[in-house]
Amino acid sequence: MEAEKPGTHRYVQQRVAMAAAAAAELSNKGVTLKRHVTGFPTEDDMELVTATVPLTLPPGSAAVMVKNLYLSCDPYMRSRMTRHEEPSYVPDFVPGEVLTAFGVSKVVESGHPGYKAGDLVWGMIGCEEYTLANNPESLFKISHPEFPLSYYTGVLGMPGLTAYAGFFDVAKPKKGEYVFVSAASGAVGQLVGQLAKITGCYVVGSAGSDEKVNLLKTKFGFDDAFNYKKEQDLNAALKRCFPEGIDIYFENVGGAMLDAVLLNMRLHGRVSMCGLISQYNLEEPEGVRNLFCIVAKRIRMEGFMVTEYFGTYSKFEEEMAGYLKEGKITYVEDVAEGIESVPAALIGIFYGRNIGKQLVAVARE
Numbered sequence: 001m002e003a004e005k006p007g008t009h010r011y012v013q014q015r016v017a018m019a020a021a022a023a024a025e026l027s028n029k030g031v032t033l034k035r036h037v038t039g040f041p042t043e044d045d046m047e048l049v050t051a052t053v054p055l056t057l058p059p060g061s062a063a064v065m066v067k068n069l070y071l072s073c074d075p076y077m078r079s080r081m082t083r084h085e086e087p088s089y090v091p092d093f094v095p096g097e098v099l100t101a102f103g104v105s106k107v108v109e110s111g112h113p114g115y116k117a118g119d120l121v122w123g124m125i126g127c128e129e130y131t132l133a134n135n136p137e138s139l140f141k142i143s144h145p146e147f148p149l150s151y152y153t154g155v156l157g158m159p160g161l162t163a164y165a166g167f168f169d170v171a172k173p174k175k176g177e178y179v180f181v182s183a184a185s186g187a188v189g190q191l192v193g194q195l196a197k198i199t200g201c202y203v204v205g206s207a208g209s210d211e212k213v214n215l216l217k218t219k220f221g222f223d224d225a226f227n228y229k230k231e232q233d234l235n236a237a238l239k240r241c242f243p244e245g246i247d248i249y250f251e252n253v254g255g256a257m258l259d260a261v262l263l264n265m266r267l268h269g270r271v272s273m274c275g276l277i278s279q280y281n282l283e284e285p286e287g288v289r290n291l292f293c294i295v296a297k298r299i300r301m302e303g304f305m306v307t308e309y310f311g312t313y314s315k316f317e318e319e320m321a322g323y324l325k326e327g328k329i330t331y332v333e334d335v336a337e338g339i340e341s342v343p344a345a346l347i348g349i350f351y352g353r354n355i356g357k358q359l360v361a362v363a364r365e
Helices: 009-023 076-080 149-153 158-171 189-199 210-218 234-241 256-264 292-296 306-326 339-348
Strands: 025-033 046-054 064-072 100-110 120-126 130-133 178-181 202-207 224-227 246-251 265-273 300-303 333-337 357-361
Touching (some): 025 339, 064 120, 064 149, 100 149, 120 130, 120 149, 149 357, 158 189, 158 306, 178 189, 189 202, 189 246, 210 224, 224 234, 256 292, 333 339, 339 357
Parallel strands (some): 202 224, 246 265, 265 300
Antiparallel strands (some): 064 357, 100 120
């Protein structure tokens, strides 16, 4: 467009048109992956970028524009930062593109009949201030806004459903059984322990600091807990906590802990394989030496994907909301402020810096 001289009628029209175009767009900060990662990721592997998003959707669009309020930082995201020759269970992040994560959002514009402006939702969104959701059917509407909305990145969201499905559907607990939870103060572990107590089980957790161990025993009601970093012999630590052995191991760690647990499992014990955070940053994963215990003790080890349980989400949400209202479940969050804090918050979970569920507050409504 050829610029007009100041003061002319066409100049004024041009300025008005340019202002209108600018007003129809919003600045949108987001976090991208600079490069695929091997070994431990660093903040420098990610980059804060600024783009724009349109305020209005094109005519006929069935998409939804959401303002992101909270973003979840989860261990599985580390796998997506690596380039896999063989496809992984979840697609790799693409360098230069905005990362995606589970989060809580508010609908600001909708072309979809199932959503309207003002609706609160959670689901997979971009690590950015605004996301255009082209597949809004994948988003869950929030039914209990009376709780902190951040809970939908944790206890009422994906980690909560992970704990619920992995414990009840995979481990199939019975009252009086002995339950061990690793990474027990994290987003999932703290809930597994409390669900086990509700079921009438004896529960022990491991964590990586004395502060976290104290949290397990005083806040979450674990019967016992230990700091694995202070134990010279994990096998001896487990024998001390479980003289009768372990019925259910909720596995979040892998490596040396899994090896020690196998030695301490009871006959027909169950291992619910949720994650292996000790292995995610290793270029060569550690092996497991005590696998014959699975044969000798008739142990069942089973992995699971929380996405396979999304169809049961409504039932889970109501049950967990009930536990929260009754005070049977409590939840601890570690909240970082601002979209720019995503890299540090995400990296921190691999060093155990977080106390409880790690999330980022992008906007407070």
